[in-house]
Amino acid sequence: MNEYVLEMKGITKTFPGVIALDNVSFGVKKGEVHALVGENGAGKSTLMKILNGVIKANSGEMYLDGTKTNISGVNDAQDKGLSIIFQEFNLINTLSVAENIFLGGLNRPKIVDWRNMRIKAQGLLKSLGFSFDVRRVVGELSTAEKQLVEIAKALSFNSKIIVMDEPTSSLTKSEEKMLFKIIKELKAKGVTIIYISHKLEEIFEICDTVTVLRDGKVIDVNPVSAITKDMIIEKMVGRTVDVEYPKRTILPGEKVMEVKNLYRTKILKNISFDLRKGEILGIAGLVGSGRTELAEAIFGAERFDKGNIKINGKVIKLRSTRDGKANSIGMVTEDRKETGLVLDFSVTNNITITNLNNVTSQRILNSRKEKDVAKRFIEELKIKTPSHKQEVVNLSGGNQQKVVLAKWLFSNADILILDEPTRGIDVGAKYEIYCLMNKLVAEGKSIIMISSELPEVLGMSDRILVMHEGEIKGELLGESASGEDVMQMIIN
């Protein structure tokens, strides 16, 4: 067990203006679950991309089972038993489970033996302790099931080392449990797992060893049993940080928004609530409970069949997101790549789009004003980027998330809907975002926060609406509510 199955030595990787990895050495023992943690932009994903041949290091060496190896590309990595499960899956939604498992890679067979393929796929899933119809189309699967398919795919290459990059960031609690069970099973089979996550509690649940990266350097390697969460955080950030939820002193004021009997067939059932000035209203519920749909209806992105929304006492028309914006509503969407950003546009262009009038002079876009705005937010949110002109595609996941936040902060909306605002954001930055939310409400703005992370909702909200199957099951006070209270309401 003490053998290193994988060793990366002296890995250095630079991008224009960025040293992503600086002489990193990283070793993983056979059959362990090895956590890789670090702040946003620390270099975790980059290191794993190098391991899997997606990109090449400037310098450094790699050893598999003690022999020096060169990985020439993704296929080569697969041949050598390395695979990676992307945070956004690499599956084809219109194909079946079996096809995805066996036809996804470039090394697909020339002639397909469908029967055999199905049997094999079924076998792989069974080996993970699951059985569902492999003829089902992947698009219909839940996130967790898709992840399962990804894992089965990795196993179909006989992977010895599987990298999971933030696998739980869009899983529900119960799905998370299922994933952990699979990880334990893989481990029992002798598969080695490298596990990246910003949810540090998970590390204590399933990992054996933890490597901390900071600014592209390895800061520390420790067995999980010899370290605490606070120690990990301190090593990640380089100082002690608050992980409590920051307190607010101001109290919510008058009603700014009243939602009455919002109804949309099969999706929203007579939703009524109001939102006050300076309030953070949390919406808790399971994934699929209709929270995002509710938010989209309020923002004007989705229609509703019945009901109305009043802002400052007046019923508003909401035919499009433009109307939402015109009524000073903004929405940070949950999926930054699909709906939040144009990946190949610069940080600047992504931020200013919500309020172009503010960066014009005589209705002509003024690039100096745009630059100033971008620089202000880069500083304020500590967005890690070599320049405001950098395409957001080149930013790390968490820093992209900050750009989405910046974009809506710049819109200067009075009512901000935040759908999973801290997804993929590191612990330190999370605290900063919480402080920012407090600052916004102190300025008289109102926030509706949707989050699957219950502690976050409990810790930040004045009031919490509990949603389930398109319905509001009840309301709790943020101060006194507990996680059990929320779950109780969902069950009832």
Added chain:
Amino acid sequence: MLKIQDIKGKYIANVLRSYGVLIALIIIIIITSIIETNFFTIGNFINIIRQVSIIGIVACGMTFVIISGAFDLSVGSIVSLSGVVAISTINNGGGEALAIIYALLIGVSVGFVNGILISLINGKMGEAFIITYGTQTVVAALALFASGGLFVAGRIKPGIYKSIGKGIVPIVIFIVIAIGMQFILTKTKFGRQMCFIGGNIEAAKMSGIRVVANRTAYFMISGLLAGFAGIVLTSRVISSNPAGGMGFELDAIAAVVVGGTSLLGGNGSIVKTVLGAIILGVMRNALNVLNITAYPQMMVTGVIIILSVSLDILNRKAKEKELANEKL
């Protein structure tokens, strides 16, 4: 490990990507000038740009549509129909002003129909292709219907209409339109939103951009310019032909693509399109000067279009690879 060679290779690839069109243009000019002495003359160049200006005007509108992530195949028949209607209006004593208004109205209306249909169904390239192919066919039929399928000589008296196509006027119009549109594209909110829509339509929608209205506007602009091109064309030849604009849509798309605006959407430039149109014009002229007949000319044009689209696809692949990396 980075090797010098890699860097050099990348550098050359970058230069080719950015300035490939310009380099190609210069090479064509040099070779043809060496072979034919009367090619490299100011007179000939003015001639080329005059020939290019009509397609160029259409291509400017096409650029907007392509940047926003769609296609407009209807422009060729709009050119035909607006020309037919304008000439018959004048011939029937309706007056020049009315002729111009009708021609422009036809363009805007067809564009409106295209735009509203495509944007309401949230159509991408594929849907845009089919729908504008449909309107192309309908409009082409209307042009045949309106003219009885015949050439009509225009009884145009000297005046505004006649001067639109005269001398260097089309060139000036083309340049003014191009400058105006480049300005709109790069310096206004409207242009920025266009790029955003082409870059990620869902993100654009969720940024509070009126996607349906904006997309409709791009098609209306494209139609309007095609209608205007119909005026310039008929003014130049002082007659109308129900198939006068046939194939213009492909030439316009070729100009956009050869110029280097990606069919991927989200990015592009009118300046590039102008260069693309000129390069195609220069090439045709060069082939003419070299006494190469029409059919081989068509083949050469086709090959150039395929080459530019391939280049675009290669670029796109490189980009996709980047995006795929990003998924980690």
